[in-house]
Amino acid sequence: MSADKRKALFICLGNICRSPIAEGVFQKTVNDLNLGEQWEIDSAAIGGWHVGNPPDWRALDTMKKHNVPYNNHARQENMRDLKRKAPKGSTAKLLLFGDYDPEGDRIIRDPYYDSDSKGFEKCYQQSVRCSKGFLEHLENKVTNNQQS
DSSP states (O other): OTTTTTEEHHHHHHHHHHHHHHHHHHHHHHHTTTOGGEEOOOOHHHHSSTTOOOHHHHHOOOOOOTOOOOOOOOOBBOOHHHHSSSTOOOOOOOOOOOGTTTTTTOOOOTTTOSSHHHHHHHHHHHHHHHHHHHHHHHHHHHHHHOOO
16 A cells, blocks of 8 residues: 555444445445545444444445445444554544535435345445535635645
């Protein structure tokens, strides 16, 4: 993995619903834009309940329905680990993915306890919008820096 790659780590509570969907959607988005080689993308959990397990079947079904490939398993990270792993002089930032939703739907609600798959579909749609919004934000930032 090249040091000059951009990195995105999507984190949610258990790493079986929201963060795998965000990871898969963001990876598909950058791949579709022929930017996949420029990114290292992963996801993790805050809690360790599901470590080693695949995503919730409803998350997998939602991604499959939208042709989003995914084959990772849940893992746990915590802030101390992330700070320790960050390269010296890192410019890493903690961001809310929902901040990049052009529709302003800032909170990506956990669909785990939903009785159907509607929450997973909503999470998918939010992740699509946020992926595009985040990439547009980065592009605007680069453009503005080049004009300065």
